[in-house]
Amino acid sequence: MSTKYVYFFGDGKGEGNGKMKAELGGKGANLAEMTNIGLPVPAGFTLTTEVCTWYYANNKQFPPELKTQVEEAIKKTERSMGAEFGSKTNPLLVSCRSGARESMPGMMDTVLNIGLNDDTVQALAKQSGNERFAWDSYRRFVQMYGDVVLDLKPRNKTERDPFEVALEHKKEKAGVELDNQLSVKDLKELVQEFKALIKDRTGKDFPTDPMQQVWGAIGAVFGSWGNDRAVVYRRTYGIPHEWGTAANVQAMVFGNLGDDCATGVGLTRDCAIGTPGFCGDYLINAQGEDVVAGIRTPKRIEETLSKDMQVAYDQLNDIGKKLEKHFKEVQDIEFTIQRGKVWMLQTRNAKRTGFAAVRIAVDLLKEGLIDEKEALQKRRIPADDLNQLLQPIFDPAAKKVADKEGRLLAKGINAGPGAASGKIVFFADDAEKMHAADPKTDLILVRRETSPEDLRGMKAAKGILTAFGGASSHAALVSRQMGKACIVGCSALNIDYDAGTLTVGSKVLKAGDFLSMDGFTGEVFQGKVTTKPSEVIQVLINKTLKPAESETFQRFDTLMKIADKHRKLRVRTNADLPNQADEAIAFGAEGIGLCRTEHMFFDHLEEIRRMIVADNVERREAALAQLLPFQRADFAGLFKSMNGKPVTIRLIDPPLHEFLSDAHVESDPKLADKLAKWSGKSVDEVKKRVEELHEFNPMLGHRGCRLGIVYPEITRMQARAIFEAAVQVKKEGVNVFPEVMIPLAGFATEFKNQEKLIRDTAEKVFAETGTKVDYMVGTMIEVPRAAVRADQIAESAEFFSFGTNDLTQTTLGMSRDDYGPFIGFYRENDIIGSDPFQMIDQDGVGDLMRIGVERGRSKRPKLKIGICGEHGGDPSSVMFCHRIGLDYVSCSPFRVPIARLAAAQAAVEG
Numbered sequence: 001m002s003t004k005y006v007y008f009f010g011d012g013k014g015e016g017n018g019k020m021k022a023e024l025g026g027k028g029a030n031l032a033e034m035t036n037i038g039l040p041v042p043a044g045f046t047l048t049t050e051v052c053t054w055y056y057a058n059n060k061q062f063p064p065e066l067k068t069q070v071e072e073a074i075k076k077t078e079r080s081m082g083a084e085f086g087s088k089t090n091p092l093l094v095s096c097r098s099g100a101r102e103s104m105p106g107m108m109d110t111v112l113n114i115g116l117n118d119d120t121v122q123a124l125a126k127q128s129g130n131e132r133f134a135w136d137s138y139r140r141f142v143q144m145y146g147d148v149v150l151d152l153k154p155r156n157k158t159e160r161d162p163f164e165v166a167l168e169h170k171k172e173k174a175g176v177e178l179d180n181q182l183s184v185k186d187l188k189e190l191v192q193e194f195k196a197l198i199k200d201r202t203g204k205d206f207p208t209d210p211m212q213q214v215w216g217a218i219g220a221v222f223g224s225w226g227n228d229r230a231v232v233y234r235r236t237y238g239i240p241h242e243w244g245t246a247a248n249v250q251a252m253v254f255g256n257l258g259d260d261c262a263t264g265v266g267l268t269r270d271c272a273i274g275t276p277g278f279c280g281d282y283l284i285n286a287q288g289e290d291v292v293a294g295i296r297t298p299k300r301i302e303e304t305l306s307k308d309m310q311v312a313y314d315q316l317n318d319i320g321k322k323l324e325k326h327f328k329e330v331q332d333i334e335f336t337i338q339r340g341k342v343w344m345l346q347t348r349n350a351k352r353t354g355f356a357a358v359r360i361a362v363d364l365l366k367e368g369l370i371d372e373k374e375a376l377q378k379r380r381i382p383a384d385d386l387n388q389l390l391q392p393i394f395d396p397a398a399k400k401v402a403d404k405e406g407r408l409l410a411k412g413i414n415a416g417p418g419a420a421s422g423k424i425v426f427f428a429d430d431a432e433k434m435h436a437a438d439p440k441t442d443l444i445l446v447r448r449e450t451s452p453e454d455l456r457g458m459k460a461a462k463g464i465l466t467a468f469g470g471a472s473s474h475a476a477l478v479s480r481q482m483g484k485a486c487i488v489g490c491s492a493l494n495i496d497y498d499a500g501t502l503t504v505g506s507k508v509l510k511a512g513d514f515l516s517m518d519g520f521t522g523e524v525f526q527g528k529v530t531t532k533p534s535e536v537i538q539v540l541i542n543k544t545l546k547p548a549e550s551e552t553f554q555r556f557d558t559l560m561k562i563a564d565k566h567r568k569l570r571v572r573t574n575a576d577l578p579n580q581a582d583e584a585i586a587f588g589a590e591g592i593g594l595c596r597t598e599h600m601f602f603d604h605l606e607e608i609r610r611m612i613v614a615d616n617v618e619r620r621e622a623a624l625a626q627l628l629p630f631q632r633a634d635f636a637g638l639f640k641s642m643n644g645k646p647v648t649i650r651l652i653d654p655p656l657h658e659f660l661s662d663a664h665v666e667s668d669p670k671l672a673d674k675l676a677k678w679s680g681k682s683v684d685e686v687k688k689r690v691e692e693l694h695e696f697n698p699m700l701g702h703r704g705c706r707l708g709i710v711y712p713e714i715t716r717m718q719a720r721a722i723f724e725a726a727v728q729v730k731k732e733g734v735n736v737f738p739e740v741m742i743p744l745a746g747f748a749t750e751f752k753n754q755e756k757l758i759r760d761t762a763e764k765v766f767a768e769t770g771t772k773v774d775y776m777v778g779t780m781i782e783v784p785r786a787a788v789r790a791d792q793i794a795e796s797a798e799f800f801s802f803g804t805n806d807l808t809q810t811t812l813g814m815s816r817d818d819y820g821p822f823i824g825f826y827r828e829n830d831i832i833g834s835d836p837f838q839m840i841d842q843d844g845v846g847d848l849m850r851i852g853v854e855r856g857r858s859k860r861p862k863l864k865i866g867i868c869g870e871h872g873g874d875p876s877s878v879m880f881c882h883r884i885g886l887d888y889v890s891c892s893p894f895r896v897p898i899a900r901l902a903a904a905q906a907a908v909e910g
């Protein structure tokens with residue numbers, strides 16, 4: 001039997017279904033599913049992603065069996081729709097649409113009205129009794145086919161789409177404003193002009209044979225999987241290049257037959273801030289792409305559709321409810337109203353902002369559509385998106401002032417929440433370049449509308465502002481997904497790309513001028529507007545807002561409580577100071593996973609330098625004794641903040657030349673003399689000592705426990721500070737639980753050496769003070785040897801903490817300080833999928849971690865294991881840590897909520 005490459009849907013039954021996204025793509029699978037649940041879907045068929053894979057593996061040819069399968073499916077479609085492809089009396093028209101496993105909005109191509117030529121257009125006119133409609137469809141077809149299949153594109157970034165320019169000229173000549181006001185004669189001329197333009201610029205004749213047209217379109221759709229913007233998109237969102245796209249060929253329904261027709265896109269609830277209720281955009285007497293591309297600003301479904309077309313409005317709302325109930329998720333739909341009847345053309349789970357995601361999950365849970373575990377699913381709320389609830393908003397007072405000063409420029413549609421101030425940039429590639437040159441400059445990308453070509457520039461911008469388009473336009477959709485502030489359809493803006501200006505009334509702003517935008521309200525301001533913390537931060541950290549006063553906070557809190565109920569991993573924080581620890585606790589941290597002690601030394605450089613230049617133990621100990629009280633006070637503060645929660649304190653880690661180097665001596669003329677005085681040596685001698693501290697590769701030099709081994713008095717002092725602080729705090733009636741952590745050990749002997757010093761010191765302090773505290777001694781696992789010989793180390797170590805920053809550096813042999821120049825190239829060229837310093841390299845570093853866990857626990861089954869590298873706050877890395885059986889992750893305070901959610905997601909989804 002030959003492979004089945006084509007799946008038909010129509011007459012109330014699909015050969016495929018919603019589960020077959022891998023084979024049929026998201027669009028195809030859901031077209032079949034909607035057909036199966038009885039929704040009105042025009043008949044058609046899906047060519048599987050396997051065809052795409054075959055196409056790319058075989059020099060852009062199709063599998064030989066495909067031809068008959070497509071021909072048969074066209075026959076079925078003809079029968080179902082009661083029309084015939086290419087017929088000169090009763091022609092069937094089809095669309096050919098891309099559709100990958102995961103939606104890639106606007107990244108790939110679609111062609112509408114396939115099957116039209118000089119003969120069929122006459123038949124269509126006669127049959128519909130609407131000559132204008134037939135020629136409007138024809139000119140659209142030639143335009144789209146010319147662009148997508150015959151590849152007639154603008155020649156440079158300032159040139160506008162040549163078809164659009166021709167259309168504009170035609171409208172001007174005819175003295176009309178909108179495309180639906182053009183006469184039949186105008187449209188006929190346009191078809192001829194478009195064809196001539198194609199012939200002139202590409203040398204190609206426009207194909208008249210409908211079968212040839214359909215195969216051309218299928219080829220272009222599969223070809224669009226490989227276009228630059230689709231490739232960039234996949235890289236950004238981690239979609240594998242091997243998946244391929246499906247192609248859907250589907251009978252056309254028409255939104256451009258008259259004023260009882262429309263095309264539209266909708267959401268079963270708002271996806272910018274999450275408010276319940278069907279909403280969306282529609283355009284009367286228009287065809288699909290018009291509303292998606294933002295060529296005209298459409299009308300709002302929730303505002304006017306019930307007045308324009310009551311029956312269709314009710315039908316849409318019913319469909320919306322049915323879809324949410326069936327998919328248990330907010331849907332993003334595309335539809336066409338043909339002579340008052342709704343036809344469904346697409347449905348998919350809607351992209352939403354983190355803001356909306358939290359509200360929608362909590363609301364769906366309350367409405368009983370989903371349970372707690374479903375509410376936590378990572379596809380509903382990517383943990384990183386919680387960030388958006390912590391981002392600053394505009395300070396209402398500052399906004400009022402800006403308004404009073406007359407700086408409110410315009411109001412558009414609020415499409416992506418958040419406040420953004422930045423410099424105006426008009427072109428995506430300029431934004432990309434400016435961002436690369438200085439990632440700290442905040443940019444606002446200002447466009448008439450955005451298109452998929454602008455993706456990279458949108459990534460580089462803080463906010464996106466467009467003059468055209470509605471809440472479902474490309475700009476809105478993509479910014480929502482990226483979590484950027486976005487305002488669309490801001491029609492007061494007059495943008496002149498050639499002049500590089502933005503004009504509103506009498507005000508003219510240039511590229512580089514400052515602009516501020518409030519994505520919650522749609523307001524655009526000239527100049528800067530100051531921001532203030534988000535409501536969640538106001539409640540939790542600043543305590544300037546009561547929980548009861550903030551619905552946003554309450555939803556956040558509900559979600560966090562559910563997350564805590566389901567997660568297995570504990571979440572700690574990396575904090576060196578009591579105020580950081582307090583913030584982290586407010587965010588839900590359950591302990592400190594990493595307290596770095598070196599900042600304490602940086603605050604007391606003089607004492608540490610005295611220690612470094614000292615040439616005997618007595619002098620070193622004397623210098624260290626001066627540091628002791630500072631360290632003790634710092635630790636006592638932390639212990640009090642943490643109130644009995646575990647606190648992991650890492651002993652000194654950086655090489656000594658970070659505290660004293662040639663550069664320090666050169667930049668401070670008095671330093672050499674001071675050093676000489678402290679050490680009782682000559683200036684030349686101390687300079688020589690400082691020179692000796694220089695290392696060729698400090699990352700692999702005299703640092704970590706290697707310091708404490710050579711200079712045991714440092715370890716003794718630090719241990720004393722820890723235990724004296726612990727005893728002192730315990731005596732004040734506060735519980736303490738210190739975990740002393742030894743950095744960079746690779747040999748069990750290194751660990752044991754340091755452990756002995758620590759335990760001896762503890763015993764001394766306990767004896768001196770007459771008070772004991774419980775504590776543990778453990779180690780950081782940050783060199784490959786430590787992971788591999790975890791069994792030996794675990795014989796003495798009571799806990800492990802993976803220091804994945806160093807473990808990544810040492811495993812990959814790639815320095816975090818030196819990988820910048822090539823990592824971008826590696827990512828662009830798919831040498832590696834993601835930045836290993838942001839996301840754990842699971843195959844390499846991750847495998848070492850797995851080995852470390854297994855071997856460590858083989859000697860000490862209850863060994864407590866955590867992670868304290870940057871990766872501890874990265875959702876995919878948190879999930880990995882769950883899978884390999886860690887006890888906790890530790891991350892910076894502001895990432896604690898993200899880690900809590902990611903940990904819950906790992907527990908419910910594996």
Ligand code: ADP
Binds near residue numbers: 336
């Ligand atoms: P994209 O993936 O970029 O959204 P689609 O394949 O969904 O592209 O097509 C875009 C729009 O074209 C649809 O939203 C719809 O309005 C219109 N369209 C596609 N196929 C048909 C069809 N068979 N009949 C009517 N309109 C269609």
Ligand code: MG
Binds near residue numbers: 334346
């Ligand atoms: Mg679509």
Ligand code: MG
Binds near residue numbers: 653743782805806
């Ligand atoms: Mg380290």
